[in-house]
Amino acid sequence: MGPDLSARAVDARELMDEPDADERMLGLTYDRFRLVNALVSRPGGVYRRDIRARARRGRIRILDVGAGGGDLCRDLARRLRRDGLAADITALDADERAIRWAAAHDDGAGIGYRCALADELVGEGAQFDVVLSNHVLHHLSAAELSQLLHDTRTLVGESGVVVHHDIARAGAAYALFRAATAPFARTVLAGTFIREDGLISIRRSYTREELAAAAPEGWSVRARAPFRLELRWEPGDARP
Numbered sequence: 001m002g003p004d005l006s007a008r009a010v011d012a013r014e015l016m017d018e019p020d021a022d023e024r025m026l027g028l029t030y031d032r033f034r035l036v037n038a039l040v041s042r043p044g045g046v047y048r049r050d051i052r053a054r055a056r057r058g059r060i061r062i063l064d065v066g067a068g069g070g071d072l073c074r075d076l077a078r079r080l081r082r083d084g085l086a087a088d089i090t091a092l093d094a095d096e097r098a099i100r101w102a103a104a105h106d107d108g109a110g111i112g113y114r115c116a117l118a119d120e121l122v123g124e125g126a127q128f129d130v131v132l133s134n135h136v137l138h139h140l141s142a143a144e145l146s147q148l149l150h151d152t153r154t155l156v157g158e159s160g161v162v163v164h165h166d167i168a169r170a171g172a173a174y175a176l177f178r179a180a181t182a183p184f185a186r187t188v189l190a191g192t193f194i195r196e197d198g199l200i201s202i203r204r205s206y207t208r209e210e211l212a213a214a215a216p217e218g219w220s221v222r223a224r225a226p227f228r229l230e231l232r233w234e235p236g237d238a239r240p
């Protein structure tokens, strides 16, 4: 039997968030995020929906908040290059260990790396056309979530788009993740925090209704397969 998922496990802490987390395991975890994201986050969707058409109008500025190992940024850089489009991509993370690892694995993608919270960028008057995050919302306290939504909304001014993606908490998501990762626990996921933290992440995540209740007016929440939530802000005239 799985854990009780009727409420968010806000007190459960992910191992990778611990300041003394093993650096080798952390590095391997950032590396393997690429596989997990290719399977569950599927950045092609956000690229086609929110980035490609904007980039066709000219060079765009993209910010990935809580970029971790930076694989989402590298994936987007690859897609833009393939389509002959140009962007300045910034990978932002509050954890210096993540930014250090991501910068060391840029692989020629040409991404800018920054260790900071989004409010620092707001203070500097920075602006972006597209602000994204993936698997970050569930890490935050209620006050941090509210600050992040305020900051990311401010960073796109009146014409950009903000798209936060995360897991949707559900018993089936937990059971599926546990079963699907079990065969890989001693191979591709060995020496990483992915299996244990993934299960904690699902317990910490929001349901669609909870996220909609936590978000201020002007934001919309959509459920996407498989067990995903998209929280977005876009200018009034671009809303469906």
Ligand SMILES: C[S@@+](CC[C@H](N)C(=O)[O-])C[C@H]1O[C@@H](n2cnc3c(N)ncnc32)[C@H](O)[C@@H]1O
Pocket (backbone or CB within 6 Å): 033, 037, 041, 065, 066, 067, 068, 069, 070, 071, 072, 092, 093, 094, 095, 098, 116, 117, 118, 133, 134, 135, 136, 139, 140, 144, 148
């Ligand atoms: C589970 S990882 C996800 C990494 C990456 N987005 C991905 O999908 O692979 C969450 C990341 O968010 C970062 N993070 C958590 N709270 C943050 C905040 N308030 N501002 C910036 N980064 C944050 C953590 O340091 C961590 O690297």
